[in-house]
Amino acid sequence: MQQTKKTYTLQEATKKMEHYCAYQERCHKEVVQKLTDMYMIPEAIDVIIVHLLQHNFLNEERFAKTFVSGKFKIKNWGRRRLTFELKKKDIGKFNINQALADISDEDYIGLFNDLTEKKAHSIKETNVFKKRKKFIDYFLYRGWESHLVYDRAHELIK
Known part of the structure; x- marks a missing residue:
């Protein structure tokens, strides 16, 4: 047929x-x-x-801003993941930077610290190195900057 x-x-x-x-x-x-x-x-x-x-149905700047705020607040993605995902959607560098600028450093670091506290307590692993690796992998996958993740892993997991 x-x-x-x-x-x-x-x-x-x-x-x-x-x-x-x-x-x-x-x-x-x-x-x-x-x-x-x-x-x-x-x-x-x-x-x-x-x-x-x-007719303003399509607006890349508005798209980038709503995408960033949504994925940051709901999925807890870091700046690197947000940038990567927007580039995949062919959004220009200017619009990406404008959208990321909407996240204040206080909010960003505040959310990161809250998430890391919770995650560090929730990982059920006795081996410190394995626990640290799970912690690091989790946050790197979600696009948080590696220097933040490594510093926090060493601070929380001893």
């Missing part, structure tokens, strides 16, 4: 993308991918992207 792919007019695709962007902040890469999945031709994709930008 031949499956026919759904095709969209420019208006239909534009409306669909307006809803897609209104539902949640999106980056250009996600929108282009979605349009490509909808089998839109490159010329149509360009027209729709321009429309979304002009």
